[in-house]
Amino acid sequence: MRLDRNARVYVAGHRGLVGSAVWRRLEAEGFTRLIGATSRELDLRDRDATMAFFAEHRPEVVIDAAAKVGGILANRDHPTEFLSDNLRIQVNVMDAALSVRTPRLLFLGSSCIYPKYAEQPIRESSLLTGELEPTNDAYAIAKIAGIMQVQAVRRQYGLPWISAMPTNLYGPNDNFDLTSSHVLPALMRRFHDAKQRNLDEVVLWGTGTPRREFLHVDDLADACLFLLEHYDDPQTINVGVGTDVTIRELAETIAKAVGYTGAIGTDPSKPDGTPRKLLDVSRLGALGWKPGIDLEDGVASVYAWYLEHSRGDA
Numbered sequence: 001m002r003l004d005r006n007a008r009v010y011v012a013g014h015r016g017l018v019g020s021a022v023w024r025r026l027e028a029e030g031f032t033r034l035i036g037a038t039s040r041e042l043d044l045r046d047r048d049a050t051m052a053f054f055a056e057h058r059p060e061v062v063i064d065a066a067a068k069v070g071g072i073l074a075n076r077d078h079p080t081e082f083l084s085d086n087l088r089i090q091v092n093v094m095d096a097a098l099s100v101r102t103p104r105l106l107f108l109g110s111s112c113i114y115p116k117y118a119e120q121p122i123r124e125s126s127l128l129t130g131e132l133e134p135t136n137d138a139y140a141i142a143k144i145a146g147i148m149q150v151q152a153v154r155r156q157y158g159l160p161w162i163s164a165m166p167t168n169l170y171g172p173n174d175n176f177d178l179t180s181s182h183v184l185p186a187l188m189r190r191f192h193d194a195k196q197r198n199l200d201e202v203v204l205w206g207t208g209t210p211r212r213e214f215l216h217v218d219d220l221a222d223a224c225l226f227l228l229e230h231y232d233d234p235q236t237i238n239v240g241v242g243t244d245v246t247i248r249e250l251a252e253t254i255a256k257a258v259g260y261t262g263a264i265g266t267d268p269s270k271p272d273g274t275p276r277k278l279l280d281v282s283r284l285g286a287l288g289w290k291p292g293i294d295l296e297d298g299v300a301s302v303y304a305w306y307l308e309h310s311r312g313d314a
C-alpha cells in the first residue's frame with residue numbers, strides 16, 4: 001500500500017526529536033503536502049482547536065509524534081502531566097482524525113508500556129501481563145490507552161490505523177536539558193561540559209547497570225514510513241535495534257566520542273528504572289525492515305550535531 005506522495009500528511013509534533021526526523025524523511029521521499037503546527041500554534045490538549053485544525057486541513061495521513069516526553073526523573077516527578085497531557089493530546093488527535101475519517105494513522109508509544117520484569121527480549125504479546133515500572137507508569141498507561149484507541153477505531157470503523165512502540169531514541173533535535181532529558185543527550189552534554197571545564201569525574205544517575213537499547217531517530221523515521229506502507233494489524237509493533245548496552249557502556253561510548261578521559265562514577269541514590277528493556281523486533285524484521293545506524297556512529301554524528309547547534313551554551 002504505497003502512500004501517495006501528494007497526500008496531505010500531518011506530522012503532529014514536527015519540531016520534536018521524532019517528528020522532525022519523520023518530516024525530513026518524508027521530504028526526502030518526495031512528499032509534497034506536509035502539514036505541521038507548533039504547540040504554540042495548536043495546543044493539541046485543546047479539543048476544539050484540534051477539531052477545527054483537522055476540519056480545515058483534512059489530513060489523509062497522520063503520524064502522531066506529539067507528546068509530553070521526558071527522562072526518568074521528569075516522569076517520576078510529574079506523573080500528573082505525563083498522564084493528563086498525553087491522554088488529552090492523543091485522544092484529541094485521534095478523535096479529530098476520526099471525525100474527518102483520516103484513512104491512515106500511526107500512533108507512537110514507547111517501550112515503557114511493557115511490564116517492568118517482562119521476559120527479554122520483550123515481545124508485543126507481553127503487553128498487560130505484569131506490573132509497570134513505577135517511575136513511568138502514568139506515561140505508560142496513557143500510551144497503552146493510545147494503543148487501545150487505535151484498536152477500537154479499527155474494530156468499530158474499519159480504518160486501517162496502526163501503532164508502533166519504539167525503544168529509547170536519540171538523534172538531532174533531542175532535548176539536552178539536564179533535568180528533563182533522557183540519558184543519552186544528558187550524558188553527551190555532561191561529558192562535553194566536563195571536558196571543557198577539565199572536571200575529573202562525571203557521575204551517572206543510578207548504578208550504571210540497567211540495560212537499554214538505543215535507536216537512532218533517522219532509523220525510526222524510516223521505520224515509520226515503512227510501517228505506513230507495509231503494516232496493517234491491530235497489534236502494536238516494536239521498533240528497535242535488537243541489542244542493548246549497560247548505562248555504563250553507553251557512558252563509555254559517549255565519553256569516547258566526546259573525548260572525555262576522566263573518571264565515570266555512579267550515584268545509586270538516583271533511580272535505575274527498569275533493569276532491562278530490550279525489544280523483540282522479530283515481527284518488524286520479518287516484514288523486511290532493519291535499522292542502519294550503529295550506536296557508535298550514531299553517537300558520533302549526534303555529537304557533531306550538538307557541537308554545531310549548542311554554540312557552547314546548550
Ligand SMILES: NC(=O)C1=CN([C@@H]2O[C@H](COP(=O)(O)OP(=O)(O)OC[C@H]3O[C@@H](n4cnc5c(N)ncnc54)[C@H](OP(=O)(O)O)[C@@H]3O)[C@@H](O)[C@H]2O)C=CC1
Pocket residue numbers: 012013014015016017018019037038039040042043044045064065066067068069089108109110111165166167168169170173174175182
Ligand atoms: N525520545 C524517546 O526516547 C522516545 C520517544 N518516543 C515517542 O515518540 C514521540 C515523540 O517523542 P520525542 O520526539 O522524543 O519528543 P519531543 O519532546 O522531542 O517532541 C514532542 C513534540 O510534541 C509536541 N507537543 C508536546 N505537547 C504538545 C501540545 N500540547 N500540543 C501540540 N504539540 C505538542 C512538541 O511541539 P513543540 O515543539 O511545538 O512545542 C514537540 O514537537 C512520543 O510519543 C514519545 O512517546 C518513544 C520512545 C522513546
Ligand SMILES: C[C@H]1O[C@H](OP(=O)(O)OP(=O)(O)OC[C@H]2O[C@@H](n3cnc4c(=O)[nH]c(N)nc43)[C@H](O)[C@@H]2O)[C@@H](O)[C@@H](O)C1=O
Pocket residue numbers: 070071072073075110111112136139140167168169180181182183184186187203204205206210212247270271272273274
Ligand atoms: C524512553 C523512556 O525513557 C524513560 O525511561 P528510561 O529508559 O529509564 O529513561 P532515561 O533515559 O532517563 O534513563 C535511563 C537510565 O540511565 C540512567 N542515567 C544515568 N545518568 C543519567 C542522566 O544524566 N540522565 C538521565 N535521564 N538518566 C541517566 C537512569 O538512571 C536510568 O537508569 C522514561 O521516560 C520512559 O517513559 C520511556 O519511555
